[in-house]
Amino acid sequence: MKSRSASVVALALVAGLGVNGAFAQLKRDFEAEIRDALQSAKTASEFEFLGTLVRTCLLPQSGGEDTRDNVPGYVANPASAPPRDTWYAEPARVFDNLYFVGGKIHSSWALTTREGIILIDTIYPYNSEELIIGGMRKLGLDPKNIRYVLISHAHGDHIGGAAMLQTRYGVRVVMGGPDWDWVAKYPNRYKTMAPKRDIVASDGMKITLGDTTVTIWLTPGHTPGTLSYTFAVLDRGKPVNVAYSGGTAFNFVNNTPDPGIKNFQTYIESQKHIAAKAASTGATVLLSNHSEFDNAFNKNRMLAGRGNGRHPYEIGADWVQRYFQVMQGCARAAQLRLEQQSAETAMR
Numbered sequence: 595m596k597s598r599s600a601s602v603v604a605l606a607l608v609a610g611l612g613v614n615g616a617f618a619q620l621k622r623d624f625e626a627e628i629r630d631a632l633q634s635a636k637t638a639s640e641f642e643f644l645g646t647l648v649r650t651c652l653l654p655q656s657g658g659e660d661t662r663d664n665v666p667g668y669v670a671n672p673a674s675a676p677p678r679d680t681w682y683a684e685p686a687r688v689f690d691n692l693y694f695v696g697g698k699i700h701s702s703w704a705l706t707t708r709e710g711i712i713l714i715d716t717i718y719p720y721n722s723e724e725l726i727i728g729g730m731r732k733l734g735l736d737p738k739n740i741r742y743v744l745i746s747h748a749h750g751d752h753i754g755g756a757a758m759l760q761t762r763y764g765v766r767v768v769m770g771g772p773d774w775d776w777v778a779k780y781p782n783r784y785k786t787m788a789p790k791r792d793i794v795a796s797d798g799m800k801i802t803l804g805d806t807t808v809t810i811w812l813t814p815g816h817t818p819g820t821l822s823y824t825f826a827v828l829d830r831g832k833p834v835n836v837a838y839s840g841g842t843a844f845n846f847v848n849n850t851p852d853p854g855i856k857n858f859q860t861y862i863e864s865q866k867h868i869a870a871k872a873a874s875t876g877a878t879v880l881l882s883n884h885s886e887f888d889n890a891f892n893k894n895r896m897l898a899g900r901g902n903g904r905h906p907y908e909i910g911a912d913w914v915q916r917y918f919q920v921m922q923g924c925a926r927a928a929q930l931r932l933e934q935q936s937a938e939t940a941m942r
C-alpha cells in the first residue's frame with residue numbers, strides 16, 4: 595500500500611490546502627485501505643487469536659470511556675453481581691513459578707520468587723476474594739507473601755481487588771500515572787476498589803523481587819495509563835519469555851475524527867512498542883489480562899494432558915508478534931474510517 599499512500603501525499607501537495615486538499619483526500623480509496631487493514635489482522639490471527647480479532651475488528655466499539663461517577667451496581671448491591679458459574683475458573687499452576695488465579699474471562703497471575711509474590715491484575719471486587727485469595731490457598735501459596743500488585747489498567751475488572759490486597763497485606767501497588775489520576779477523580783466509580791496512590795509506573799521500570807524481574811512498558815491506548823510487561827518464567831526449569839498485553843479493546847473516545855484519529859495513533863504506537871520489547875526479549879508466550887484473548891481458560895485445561903509435549907502457552911516468537919499485528923490491523927482499520935469521515939466532512 596506504500597505506493598498508493600505516496601501518490602496521495604503527492605496529490606495533496608500538488609493540490610495544496612483547503613477544498614483542493616480535501617478533494618485529493620477523497621481520491622484515496624478508503625474502502626480498499628480499510629479492507630487491507632482488516633485483512634492484515636485476519637491473516638495474522640488465523641484461529642489462534644479469534645477472541646481478539648472479534649473484539650477489536652468485528653464487534654461494534656464503544657464510543658468512549660464512561661465518565662460518570664456512579665457506584666457500580668455490583669458494589670452498591672453485591673447480590674446483583676454476576677452469578678458464580680459465569681466467572682468461576684479453577685486456579686492452575688501454569689509454569690514452575692507462574693500461577694493462574696483468575697476467572698473465565700479475566701486474568702490474575704501470581705508470579706512467585708524467592709522473596710515473595712508479584713501479583714498481576716486483581717479482577718473484580720466480587721470475585722477477587724474467592725479467585726485470588728482462595729485460588730492461591732488452593733495452590734499452596736500464602737497471600738501474605740504478595741509484595742507487589744501490578745495493575746494493567748484502572749477498570750473494575752482488573753483493579754477490583756487492589757484496595758483489599760493493599761489494606762489486608764500492605765502490598766505495594768504499581769499503576770500508570772494517568773490511571774492513578776483517574777481513580778482519584780471518580781471516587782464512586784472505584785468505591786472499594788481503588789488503592790491509595792503508591793508507585794507510578796514509568797517506561798522500562800523494573801520491579802525486582804528475589805531472583806525475578808518484571809519490566810513495565812507504557813502502552814497507552816485502552817486507557818491513558820495502560821501498562822504491559824515482559825518477564826521470564828520457568829517451564830520445567832527452562833526459562834521462557836513472556837509478553838503481557840495490558841489493554842485490548844478500543845475504549846477511549848473514538849467515534850469522532852478529533853480526537854479519535856490521534857487516539858488510534860497512540861494505540862497503534864503502543865502495540866508497536868510492546869511488540870518490539872516482546873521481540874527483543876525473545877517472548878514466545880503471550881499473556882493478556884483477559885482469558886478470552888489469550889485462551890488461558892482453555893489452555894489451563896490442556897495443561898493436564900500435556901505429557902512430554904509442548905507447553906500449551908508456548909506459541910513461539912512469530913505468533914506473539916502476530917498477536918500485536920492483529921491489534922494494529924484492527925486499530926488501523928478503525929482509524930481509517932475516521933480519516934474517511936474527516937475527508938468527507940471537509941468536502942461538504
Ligand SMILES: [Zn+2]
Pocket residue numbers: 747749816841845
Ligand atoms: Zn479495560
